[in-house]
Amino acid sequence: MKAKVYVTLKRSVLDPQGKTVQHALSSMGFHEVKDVRVGKYIELDLGTVEKSQAEQKIKTMCEKLLANTVIEDFKYELN
Amino acid sequence: MKFGVVIFPGSNCDHDCYHVLKHVLNKDTDFVWHKDKDVSKYDCIVLPGGFSYGDYLRTGAIARFSPVMDAVKKHADKGKLVIGICNGFQILLEAGLLPGAMLRNASLKFVCKFVTLRVENTDTPFTRALRNDVGATGRSPLLRLPVAHGEGNYFVDGATLKDLNADHQVLVRYSDEAGQTTPESNPNGSLENIAGICNKARNVFGLMPHPERASEEELGSVDGLKIFRSILNEN
Numbered sequence: 268m269k270a271k272v273y274v275t276l277k278r279s280v281l282d283p284q285g286k287t288v289q290h291a292l293s294s295m296g297f298h299e300v301k302d303v304r305v306g307k308y309i310e311l312d313l314g315t316v317e318k319s320q321a322e323q324k325i326k327t328m329c330e331k332l333l334a335n336t337v338i339e340d341f342k343y344e345l346n
Numbered sequence: 347m348k349f350g351v352v353i354f355p356g357s358n359c360d361h362d363c364y365h366v367l368k369h370v371l372n373k374d375t376d377f378v379w380h381k382d383k384d385v386s387k388y389d390c391i392v393l394p395g396g397f398s399y400g401d402y403l404r405t406g407a408i409a410r411f412s413p414v415m416d417a418v419k420k421h422a423d424k425g426k427l428v429i430g431i432c433n434g435f436q437i438l439l440e441a442g443l444l445p446g447a448m449l450r451n452a453s454l455k456f457v458c459k460f461v462t463l464r465v466e467n468t469d470t471p472f473t474r475a476l477r478n479d480v481g482a483t484g485r486s487p488l489l490r491l492p493v494a495h496g497e498g499n500y501f502v503d504g505a506t507l508k509d510l511n512a513d514h515q516v517l518v519r520y521s522d523e524a525g526q527t528t529p530e531s532n533p534n535g536s537l538e539n540i541a542g543i544c545n546k547a548r549n550v551f552g553l554m555p556h557p558e559r560a561s562e563e564e565l566g567s568v569d570g571l572k573i574f575r576s577i578l579n580e581n
Contacts, residue, residue, distance in 0.1 A: 281449075281452075283449070283450055283453075283454055283535070284450060332407065332411070335404055335407070335447050337439075337447035338501055
């Protein structure tokens with residue numbers, strides 16, 4: 268079972284890195300870019316584990332370590 | 347009073363803290379290894395600055411799972427003192443010993459300079475030596491301490507911020523020399539110019555500026571000693 272985890276700053280949190288990237292894109296001529304959010308992408312190999320069990324584990328991993336839920340949201344895909 | 351200065355892999359202000367406590371203030375001080383599981387012989391634990399675990403994932407995120415941190419939590423639960431400086435503050439936030447989290451500096455730049463701090467509450471074990479100091483505002487004492495960090499942009503949700511303010515847990519804010527908390531005096535974009543906070547019980551304190559780098563005349567300021575003298579309850 269492989270997990271893909273995406274961690275991004277919450278909508279309510281200003282993302283200075285995203286803003287800077289947006290400005291750079293704009294100066295390249297991509298004025299259509301309205302907003303940029305920079306985040307993290309994490310791949311995990313969970314070995315052989317039931318999907319429901321994997322889901323429970325990955326949720327705990329995200330809440331306890333991979334994301335800081337004070338400032339970040341996370342989502343994950345399992346397959 | 348006995349001090350324990352924790353060394354995580356990547357700590358780099360551990361020797362500065364040890365030096366000030368041991369050689370400037372002549373206090374009984376030990377280094378504590380991040381794998382140690384017992385800190386019961388210490389009265390005050392210092393989590394020093396640096397880049398614990400290379401700042402991987404998030405600043406302080408890995409250090410918080412070090413074996414020593416369980417002992418530090420127990421130590422704090424007993425009401426004993428903990429001070430986290432810079433990376434130490436980030437570790438306290440990640441460990442949940444203090445509320446909130448750190449974001450990248452709003453400028454995206456590492457900031458390394460002296461700042462002025464307005465002391466908001468002198469009725470704590472970390473600020474009590476400042477009780478009789480009056481700053482330029484005629485009210486709050488001011489401190490000059492250096493900052494050196496890339497992620498000191500303090501963030502917390504609105505409800506918790508309200509609690510922090512109501513409970514006088516914000517101990518220091520970035521200000522100008524007149525004691526005004528202006529946007530220009532905020533080096534990193536911190537919410538409400540917050541530079542340091544304590545817990546409700548007032549025995550755990552985290553701050554981004556470095557008191558240990560301003561505790562000897564030749565370093566340009568001795569204001570940092572006021573924090574350490576507060577801990578020692580000396581004036």
